[in-house]
Amino acid sequence: LRTDVMANNLTNITCPDYTQFRCNTGIILPLIIESTWSDGFRGFIYLTGLLWSFLAISIIADIFMCAIEVITSKTTEVKVARPDLEEGFETVKVRVWNDTVANLTLMALGSSAPEILLSVIEIVGNKFHAGELGPGTIVGSASFNLFVIIAVCVYSIPDGEKRRIHRMKVFLTTAFFAVFAYGWIYIVLAVQTPNEVEIWEACVTFAFFPVLVILAFLADKDICMKKEPKDKRLEIELGNVNEDTVLMKRPKSEDDRMQEVVSAFMRSMDKPEKITEEDASNIAALKMQVKTSTIIIRAGYQVLKYDEMPHSRAWYRVKVSRELLGGQRINPRISSNLQRPRNGAATTNQRIVEVDGLLGYDVKLTTEIEFDAVSCSVMENCGTVKIIVVRTGDLSADASVSYETFDGTANAGDDYVSVSGTLTFGPKETRKEIEIEIIDDNVWEPDETFFVKLSIPESDLKENGRNYVKLGRKVINQITIINDDEPGTIEFTKPSYLVKESIGTAYIPLQRTGADGIVNVEYRTSDVSGKDGVHYRGKQGTVTFEHGEDLKNIDIEIINDHKTKKDENFQIVLTLLQWCRIKSELMAANSKFRRVGLNDIYKPVSRSILYPALLLLFVRVLSQITILSVSGGATLGHTQKTVVTVVGDDEFDGLVRRVVAKTHLKLLKMKLGSQSWTEQFTQAMTVNGGDTESATAADYAMHFLTFGFKVIFAIVPPPSIWGGWACFAVSLGFIAILTAIVGDLAGIFGCIIGLKPTVVAITFVALGTSLPDLFASKILATTEPYADNSIGNVTGSNSVNVFLGLGLPWVIASIYWKVTANINFPVDAGSTGFSVALYSVAAIIAIATLIARHYAPILGAAELGGPKIPKIVTVVFFILLWLLYVLLSSLQAYGHIAGF
Incomplete structure (x- = not known):
């Protein structure tokens, strides 16, 4: 009886429906019942989870980018007719993927995958109803990319430098679509079919993506446009062989080239024995990745950047993320004794430097001062002798050098008058004289000598650690006082x-007897x-x-x-x-x-x-x-x-052979993609991918925070399998799962703190998904000779975001509603339409500003950098455009401004 009563009581108990609690609905989250917790604690947990998820997305996105890099860097060999060669042809390596096509397809998909997948997952998870988080993230990310990232790129160029867009036709094409895409969305939602999307509109939106790629490709190739005649030898089979895609003609073997690279570097050092074999192999591995060199000015000195071809956006994004998250470095770190302080110049003639992420040689942008000769002879009755000091190297600024005399067999006061002081060379001045009085007496003496020594003023050595003046080899001059007034003879000092x-360089001395x-x-x-x-x-x-x-x-x-x-x-x-x-x-x-x-x-x-x-x-x-x-x-x-x-030089050759052997190992570690699962798990479980010697405290901290994600993502197939496509597919699946989690975290977090989904999307989510692109674009701007990659990738990515991020889910949802309910896909044009229209207007202003900077000399005739005042004004203007977009979109979301 008691059991029956208890059973009846249990059946009368009503379990609460936790789905009805506030801020508790998501596709995957919450995993546990936490609706009864305080809003403050829940908000903290969800914000922490959101930021942590951004780290996870960054890691898996880097793996995804590695797959894309492997896919798009594929090359093939073609034969070009060469009647002047014995075999009758020349073998040329070319890329299979055109750079422009790769940037607008796989590269754009790699950088925008989270935003695109968030929009698709949101619609599918909401039972094919339009959401606000996905479209808001796409538009918010586009505004952050166009206004903030370009502002950072403009500002990051050092004073006195500038970067121009080289392929203006491609930029104008992508810039047009970057504005047209969002204008088209406004037309669909607010003009053509207000608050709904028809199937044909969705399909046309999606079809604009291949149209953009084709038009950009045609602009890149100058097809249907007047162009200068090219070398017809290269216009063969693939139609993709031009001066930008040729990798190497008649390539030397890797061993031969590595031997040359190592030997050239070791010879270039003032004292090769002072550089370790480990550092030499790191440097040689860096140079082996590339073929030519570019001089770039950084903070008052030159950096020799070795760059065979511009690195892809994937390369820079992976580089930035690995450095921020304690992953394996693409460029190995050089030991501290070869590193230049960032706020000063080198204290030796040549060393490896890293400035704004650029690693390369510090070559002479110093001024070198020395005597014109190492010795001279004067007659005792000459009265005075003038010692010539010469200056070479950089002549753009003032330079000072100290001098003083000291005795040899001649004594100051008896045979000559001691002097000391400082010589100051003005800009473009290359020659100075030190005048010394010779004392003539009536006492017979043999030839006597004294010396003049040059040194760097101590004030220059202490000035911000900067050593702009470098002494040459001839820093001591021996002066011989003789009684010979004959011009003398000239001969070599030795017969061999x-x-x-x-x-x-061999320095063969010539000796002169006599002094007149x-x-x-x-x-x-x-x-x-x-x-x-x-x-x-x-x-x-x-x-x-x-x-x-x-x-x-x-x-x-x-x-x-x-x-x-x-x-x-x-x-x-x-x-x-x-x-x-x-x-x-x-x-x-x-x-x-x-x-x-x-x-x-x-x-x-x-x-x-x-x-x-x-x-x-x-x-x-x-x-x-x-x-x-x-x-x-x-x-x-x-x-x-x-x-x-x-x-x-047997000793030198032995050193070169040892460094070459180590360079082989370095090159394997510097590849973007791993070669095996064993290598991936090893890199995932160790800080800096195993390079613990150069790891910093920040590296260890970030490795600790991301250790779990690194190990989980190590199960992704290495990019070396199936040409990168296996890695591409699996990593894309991981990104989809993480994107769904980020969507839930962002939605619930915004609900808890009282923010609309649209506001959360254009702020937290847009910034979280775009920060890696921000750092990658900054490095692109400062290291690339042109602004095409840093600016062109922004406009191209913004276009792809709309055509794929909105076009694809619209096609899916419009077909679903037409098949199941025979109606068009309902979309509330209010927040989305207003945000799109606002962005379109601001984008037109921003792109017009960039075009004006490209052509107007008063603005520097360049999109990035240029004169300081126009540069600062541009940066402030772009930041204000972004803040205005965020402010007005937020006001509209809360009903303070009417929508469409």
């Missing part, structure tokens, strides 16, 4: 020299066993000894061909070539004199012995005059030629 193949006057001597190189252009760079020229100078160098470039071979020789010969030319001209004139028959007039004289005697006398007198005028009175010494022997 031995130099290593890896030396780069300006003396010139000419030199030329000639082959022995070595060959000009193969083992060394032959040259000829003139060496000038100023008054008092007694030692100069002849600089000869030595070529390192990275091959083991026997020693090679060449010689340098000193000559008085001006006199030789005059003598030749004289003999030619004499020959002409005979041909014209003028000597017939003086036939009796010419036949006598007087004619040759007078001619010989004339030649000898003229030769002495010429020698004195050309050489300054000096003569050549005994050692008028020297032999230079180039020998191999």
Whole structure:
């Protein structure tokens, strides 16, 4: 009986319907009953979950981008007819995907996948009723991209630099569709069929996507437009072979190129032994990815950026996300002893730097100061001696160098007057003099010496850590006080020299005995066993000894061909070539004199012995005059030629071989996509993908926050499988699941704190999905030579967002309602129509501003960067446009402004 009573009581209990509670409806969430919790705690939980989900989406989106990068970077080999070659053709590697098509299809899908999938999932999850979160996110993301991202790109260009759009026709095409797409949405919702969408309208909206791709491709190829004739050899089979798509002609093997890259870098260092093999292999791996170089100015110095072709947007997005989330670096970090502080210049001549995400060589944008010669001789009775100091390198700013004298065998006060001070070179000034008084006495003394030394002023060393002035090799000048007033002789110091193949430049010294006057001597190189252009760079020229100078160098470039071979020789010969030319001209004139028959007039004289005697006398007198005028009175010494022997550098070659071996391993780690599941799980479970030595505290923190997501997403097939398509499909499925969760989190969070779904969409969700693009675009703007990628990808992505993000769900929903209820797809045009119309007007203004900046010199004649004041005004104007869009859209959502 008791059991029956209890059963009756249980059947009378009414369970509450938790779906009726406030802010508790979503496609997936909530997973547990938490409606009775306080709104404050629930809001905190859902906000944390929303931000955490953005990290997860960023990780899986990067994997998705890796698949897209593998797919779009596929190349094929084609043969181009070359009658001048023995085989009759030339093999050329070309991309299968056109850059413009790739950017507007897979690249745009990769960067906009969360917004597009959110719109589709929202409609399907709402039983094919239109929602506000998906369309609001698409329009909100478009406004953030166009106004905020471009504003950041404009501002991020350093002062004095600018970036212009190179393919203006492609930009104008995508810009038109970026405005037309949203105008079309307004026409459909508010004009053509108010508050509903017909099937044909949905299909046309979706069909605009391939129309955009085709028109952009035609604009990229200049089809149906007047164009300059191209090299017809490249216009073959695929129709995709042009100067932008050719990767490499007659490519060298990877091993050969790696050998050249490593050797060239090691030779370029002032002191190669100071760079570790690990750092050298990192640098070589960076350079192996690319082929050519571009000089870019950064914060007052140059960075040599190696860039074979512009990296794709996928590459930059993956790079940014991995650096922010503690993932494996695409570019390895260089040790701190080679890194340049971001607020100053290097303290050595050349090192690896990283500025605004750009890693490359710091090449000479310093000014170099040194003596013109390392020694000079002066007569004791000369009174004063002037020591020449020269400046090379960057001449755009003032530069100072300190100097002081110190004793050798000569004593200050007895033999010369000690001096010290600072020389200041003005802009474009390349030459200064230090004047020193020589004391003449009546006491006989042997030749005596003292020295002058250059140094960098201590104030310059302490100024923001910046070392703009660099001292050259000749920083000490030896001055010899002699009693010789003869111009002296000139000769090599030795009859032969031995130099290593890896030396780069051989400095062969010339010595002058005597000190009086300006003396010139000419030199030329000639082959022995070595060959000009193969083992060394032959040259000829003139060496000038100023008054008092007694030692100069002849600089000869030595070529390192990275091959083991026997020693090679060449010689340098000193000559008085001006006199030789005059003598030749004289003999030619004499020959002409005979041909014209003028000597017939003086036939009796010419036949006598007087004619040759007078001619010989004339030649000898003229030769002495010429020698004195050309050489300054000096003569050549005994050692008028020297032999230079180039020998191999076994130690250097061994270092190169070790670095090359490590570079192979580095290149495997620098690939965007992993090669196996084992590699993916290893990278997911370790900070920085295993590079723990360079990991920072922030890297460890972000790795801890995202560890679970990294391990889960490691089950995605590696991009190396099936050409990236398996990774593409599985990662897209993960993005769809996460997008559904983000939609629920955003909707419930907005409900809890009292925000409309439209406001949540254009603020929290739009910013969360667009932040990776913001950082990627900033790097694109600062590192690419043109603004096409940073701006063009924004306009192209905004167009694709509408045509796919709204066109696809509209097609699905309109077909569903037509089949099930025989009605058109109902859509409330109020918030969406107003937001679209507002964005369209602001977008027209923004794009007009960019076009004006492109053509107007007063604005810099460039979309990005330019003069400081127009740049700042543009940035502020674009930010105000975005804030105005958010404010007016929010006011309309709350009913303060009437909608459509």
